Amino acid sequence: xxxxxPLHDYLVISRGHWDQDKTKEQIDTAITEFYAWLNRHIExxxxxxxxxxxxxxxxxxxxxxxxxxxxxxxxxxxGGYWFVSAGSLREAxxxxxxxxxxxxxxxxxxxxxxxxxxxxxxxxxxxxxA
Numbered sequence: 001x002x003x004x005x006p007l008h009d010y011l012v013i014s015r016g017h018w019d020q021d022k023t024k025e026q027i028d029t030a031i032t033e034f035y036a037w038l039n040r041h042i043e044x045x046x047x048x049x050x051x052x053x054x055x056x057x058x059x060x061x062x063x064x065x066x067x068x069x070x071x072x073x074x075x076x077x078x079g080g081y082w083f084v085s086a087g088s089l090r091e092a093x094x095x096x097x098x099x100x101x102x103x104x105x106x107x108x109x110x111x112x113x114x115x116x117x118x119x120x121x122x123x124x125x126x127x128x129x130a
Contacts, residue, residue: 005087005088006087007085007086007087008085008086008087008088008112008113009083009084009085009112009113010083010084010085010086010089010092010110010111010112010113011081011083011110011111011112011113012050012081012082012083012084012092012096012108012109012110013078013080013081013108013109013110013111014078014079014080014081014082014101014106014108015077015078015079015106015107015108015109016077016079016105016106016107017077017105017106018104018105018106019104019105022104022105026104027104030100030101030103030104031101033100034099034100034101037098037099037100038082041084041095045085046084046085046086046095047082047083047084047085048082048083048084048085049082049083050080050081050082050083051080051081051082052079052080053078053079053080053081079106083113084096084110089110089112092110093110096108096110
């Protein structure tokens with residue numbers, strides 16, 4: 001019998017801007033340390049790679065395709081994403097709290113991945129407020 005806590009997958013969204021009081025050297029050091037930290041966790045199976053996001057953008061909605069704005073303001077500060085496997089949301093947050101980029105101004109939003117398909121009767125992120 002497996003008594004270990006089952007792992008769940010979480011999306012990590014990197015947000016924010018580098019602190020203006022940090023030098024380029026301090027930021028470069030944090031970035032180098034971040035990738036070493038991330039790779040250690042990937043090799044250990046606690047994280048999976050994601051990607052930085054490019055600066056080009058398009059918004060697609062029922063109104064059509066918009067290529068020149070307006071865009072959601074939160075998107076402006078999303079720098080990238082990757083994935084964490086952990087026993088709980090708190091465990092994922094604890095792991096991420098040791099990221100070398102946090103002292104330089106970035107922060108993370110951590111969201112559980114929901115394996116269920118969406119239906120109109122479910123209360124989800126897409127459900128309008130009552």
